Amino acid sequence: MAYTFSFEKLTVWIDSKELVKTIYNVTREFPNDEKFGLTNQLRRASVSVASNLAEGTSRNTNKDKAHFTTIAFSSLMEVLNQIIIANELDFINETDYQSVRNDIEKISNKLNALKKHN
Numbered sequence: 001m002a003y004t005f006s007f008e009k010l011t012v013w014i015d016s017k018e019l020v021k022t023i024y025n026v027t028r029e030f031p032n033d034e035k036f037g038l039t040n041q042l043r044r045a046s047v048s049v050a051s052n053l054a055e056g057t058s059r060n061t062n063k064d065k066a067h068f069t070t071i072a073f074s075s076l077m078e079v080l081n082q083i084i085i086a087n088e089l090d091f092i093n094e095t096d097y098q099s100v101r102n103d104i105e106k107i108s109n110k111l112n113a114l115k116k117h118n
Contacts, residue, residue, distance in 0.1 A: 007057040012110035016050040016072070019103050023079065026100065030091045038091065042082045048075035049107070069115040073108065080104050 007013050023046040027039040049072045056068025080101070087097040 005054075005057070007054040010053060010057070010114070012107060012114055013050055013053045015103065015107050015110065016046075016053060016076075019079070019100075019107060020046045020050055022100060022103065026092055026096050030086070034091065038082060038086055038089075042079060042086070045075050045078040045082060048072070049079065066115050069111055073111045073115070076104060076108055076111065 020043075023042050027034075027042055030039045052068045052072035052075060056065045056072070059065050059068060083092065083097060083100050083104075086092045087094075092100075
């Protein structure tokens with residue numbers, strides 16, 4: 001069995017990784033001319049949330065860990081902004097939009113708790 005790194009044990013990282021998969025699935029339905037626009041931006045921002053959580057756990061000081069948690073939160077807000085825009089442009093249906101918003105709210109609460117813990 002492979003070694004489990006500390007970030008892999010974080011429920012907020014697991015939730016963030018699931019959000020990435022959701023965003024990839026949702027953006028498959030976006031118009032083709034958005035491939036290098038909103039689709040790419042949403043995918044990159046969602047990956048950034050999980051990536052910054054992973055990177056932050058490797059830091060030695062609580063200040064550094066909190067900094068990467070803040071960056072993850074900022075990327076999450078970028079995803080929220082972009083999903084709102086996608087909804088207003090009718091790129092995403094209401095059910096998927098509400099589901100993603102709920103996931104973002106859950107992750108944001110966990111990020112805030114993690115930052116307070118660091």
